[in-house]
Amino acid sequence: MKYYVVDAFSEQLFKGNPAGVCISDSFPDARLMQNIAMENNLSETAFLVPREQQGHFDLKWYTPELEIELCGHATIASAYVVHHHVDSSLKEISFHTLSGVLTISVHEPLYELDFPSRPPVYSNTTELLEEVLGSTPVETFMTVNDIGIRYYAVLENELQVRSFAPDFAKIKAIPGNFGLVLTAKGDKEDFVSRFFAPAAGVNEDPVTGSIHTTLIPYWTDKLGKSKLIARQVSKRGGVLYCEHKGERVKIGGHAIQYLEGELLVGPTP
Template sequence: MRIFTVDSFTDRPFKGNPAAVCLLESPRSDDWMQSLAREMRHSETAFVTPREEGHPYGLRWFTPAVEVDLCGHATLAAAHILYSTGAASGAIEFSTRSGILTTKLLDNGFISMDFPAYLPTEIPTPAILPEALGATPEWVGAGPMDILVELKSEQVIRDLTPDIEAFTTLDARAVCVTAPAADRSTGIDYVSRFFAPNAGVPEDPVTGSAHCMLSPYWSTKFGENTLVGAQLSPRGGTIHTTYTHPRTTLSGPAITIWSGDLHV
């Protein structure tokens, strides 16, 4: 079987978020896929099953620790491999645990992805959150998977050194922190970071699924449907978002780092 590593939401190698993409030739067990994801050590490994006539491709995502319901950067990576190898063209449909997800290759080389939108609902601030963050939340909300925390400024997001282990006590996949961009004239509208120790990922470099929540949140606040978010991890990356309730379109580039053959 063919296997690849792709850097997503970047056009530069060793930036963005790396994902492994495994093109399955035949069904494999959940334990086998989880073991391979653990071996690959990326925040997600995407497993693509062949498309039968009239049906979408199958797509599942595993962190080194668990299977997840939705992953943006590994979906982008999977679509990038199908397009770049000539296996697919036009719109690609993937059947996933989050329903049918559709991707398109755009004229500028970006890949767009039609994803669900999750407008977060305000919740009381969990008692451990301010101390664990080392910062005072401006607003706290929750989506179906993650807790969203708006902080005062982009600089606070950059300087954050949270107690990531403390987040494991929360009933959520992850804590996503966000703030408006310091200077929107640069083309960046909002910034974020994403901490997911409960999924085996202390800090994720660039998180597509988090933007399913960030996109409607900031579009609602700014009154603008189309925005650009920057994730301020050490690797960094940007995601272009367009919110049209109840969906959001996420788009960006990707680059193949290596490819090879799987021998097990």
């Protein structure tokens, strides 16, 4: 099975978020895909299967622990692989996923995601969340799906987001928790964020496209502008070029390839 690793949301190697991309004629057994993702030990491994229609592909995403319904950086990585190793003539690529058909426009070296908008559901903070944060957030909201709840906490400033020291056991213990997002108005960019998902086997995700489907409508409302530049301030870090389009959001990012090879896998033991 052909295998690539691409750093998404970055123009430099060892920055942004690395995603594995596997290409095959059909999806392997679900157990095998999960084992491959566990062995790769990246935040997401994408599995890509070409359809008969040109420019259309089936796409699945796995963390080291489970299959997920939406992933931005591994979608950009998949588009990079398609453009560079499958069909360089494509200017638009359609991925058929658990979140419906997702389209990427190729403006080399920029790849632009078209994702569904997921507006925030506002909620009251809890004692447990305040204990995890070590303070009372400015505002809290959430999104809910079949996997669990993503909790969002708005902090006072960028420094608080950058300096937060996570206790992963406490984050994992938040009831129904799939992940915790911290965000604040940025010093240089429009807003910043960090994302922790220990329940999914990812303590801190370097750059996360999917959380921006909620952060974009939130910050559009707060800042009164529909075009935004975001930075995820993890250790690796990455920049996202965002636009709110009503029921959809646009998320643009760069990508650079780190690895090309083959996986030597047989039937699931």
